[in-house]
Amino acid sequence: MKVLVAIKRVVDYNVKVRPKADGSAVELNNVKMSLNPFCEIAVEEAVRLKEAGTATEIIAVSIGPKVVQEQLRTALALGADRAIMIETDSEAQPLGVAKLLKGVVDKESPDLIVMGKQSIDGDNNQTGQMLAALAGIGQGTFASNVEISDGKVNVTREVDGGLQTVALTLPAVVTTDLRLNEPRYASLPNIMKAKKKPLDILTPDDLGVNLNATVSTLKVEPPAEREAGIKVESVEELVEKLKNEAKVI
C-alpha cells in the first residue's frame, strides 16, 4: 500500500507571532520555522503503518519555496521513502494546495493520503477535505485512530460530542488530530541517511495548476487586549464580587 503524506512548513509553535508595524502581514523575518505539529503526527502515522507491514512506500510532499526541502528532509529522516517538492514562491491558499495535491495523487495513485487537520499559521482546516472532494474520495477528518483492512480504512474521529467512527473505501484522505499518536524524534543516523533519499522537484505548471489567490488579506492586527482584573483575597470575596459586582451568579 502506497501512502502519500502532505506536509507544511510553518512558524514554530513556540514562537509568539506578531503583525508587522504597518499591519500588512505577520512578521516572519528571523522567525524559527518548523514542520507543522499536525503534519508531524501525519508522518508518524504513515511510518507506523509501514512498520506494521500495512504500508509499503511513504511519499512526502510539500509546497513552497526551496526552503521547504528542510521539512521534507525531516519527513525523510522520520521514515518517508522519497519526497516531492512542488516549488513555488507564490502564496498557496488551501484550494490551490488541494489542486496541486490532486495532481500528485493522479500521478502517484496512493491508497491513503494522510495530512494534518490544519496548519497552525492559517488555521484554515480545509485542505484535506478539499483534496478528498476534488479526488472524489472519502475523508476521515480529525482522526484519533486509523485501522486498515480489506480495502477500507476505519477512522475514529474527534467530533463535538465525543468520537465517531466511519468506514471509508480506499483510496481516502485522513486528517490527523492531536491524539492520534505521539511523534518520534529523528535519530542522527536517520538524518544522515535522509540526505541521500530521492527528492523530486515539480512546479505548479507541471501539474497544470494556476495558483491565483481569490482571498486577499487586507490587514492583520493583534487581538483586542483583555485587561487584567483584580486579585481577591478569599472565596467569600470572590462569591460576593460575582454576585454583586459582575452579577453573573
Added chain:
Amino acid sequence: MSILVIAEHDNASLKGATLNTLTAAAAIGGETHVLVAGSNCGAAAKEAAEAAGVAKVLVADNAAYAHQLAENVAALATELAADYDVLLAPATGNGKNILPRIAAVLDTQMISEIISVESADTFKRPIYAGNVIATVQSSDSKKVITVRATAFDAVAASGGSAEVVSLDQVTDAGVSSFVSEELAVSDRPELTAANIVVSGGRGMQNGDNFKLIEAVADKLNAAMGASRAAVDAGFVPNDMQVGQTGKIVAPDLYIAVGISGAIQHLAGMKDSKIIVAINKDEDAPIFQVADYGLVADLFEALPALEAQL
C-alpha cells in the same frame, strides 16, 4: 444576495450554533434559507422554520444524511449551491468537515471561522491560534464561509414562520459509511452553549479530583471543561477540551481552576464575559486575563466555593 445556512442539528433539535450563524447571515444581508439534512429530522426542521430571519427551510430527510457524513451532505449542498451567492455553516465539527468539500467543487476559496462581517465580501478571522486577527476579502462570486458561533449573538429561536420544503434528491457518494459513535451523555448544558463553564487543568492532578469541579458545576448549572494538559494527561475525555484545538467557548462566567493559561487555552476562552482564575501560582499567565483572580490551593478553594454557592 441569497444565502444558504447549513444547519447544525441532531435530527431531534436544532443546535444553538445555527442561530448564531443566522446572525452572521443577517449581517451579510439577503434572503436566507436553511438546509436541514438528516434522518427523521422533521423536529429540527420545524425549529429552523421558527428561527428569526429564515425565509425558507429545505429539508433533506434520508438515511444517507443520518450521521452528517461529509461526502453525502456536501454533495447535496453543492447541488443546491447554484441558487445561492453565499453558503454558511457554524464552525462546528460538522461545519468544518463538510464546507471545504463544497468550496472545492465550486472552485471557491473558502473562508474559515469568521468572527465579524465587515461587508458582504470582507470578514475578520483569527489566525495563528487567535494571536493575530486578519481582515480578508474574497473576490469569488460564490462565497463559502464557516462562522465562529461565539463571536455572533443568536437570533430569536421563535417567532419566525418560514416555508418548509422537502427535497427529493438523495446524494449518496457511496464512499463512506457510519460505523459507530461514543457520545458523552450528560445532564449538563453543552459546553459551547453554557452560560457558565468551570474548567480544570493539570493542577487537578488526576481525573478523580474533577469531582471537585463537578460539585461546583452542579451548583451553578454549569458545563465542565478542561485544558489540553488535563486531557492529554488522561484526566478527562477529549470532548471537554477548551482551547484553540478544542472547543471555543464564550460564556458569561468562565472559572479556570488549576489552569496556568497557555496561549492554546486562552484562545478558546478569552472572549468569555467574566473570567475567574483559581491557581496557587500567583505568576500564572491566566491571571493576566482574569477579571477576578484567587491565589489559593484549589483543593481548599473548590470545596469552600461549593459550600458558599
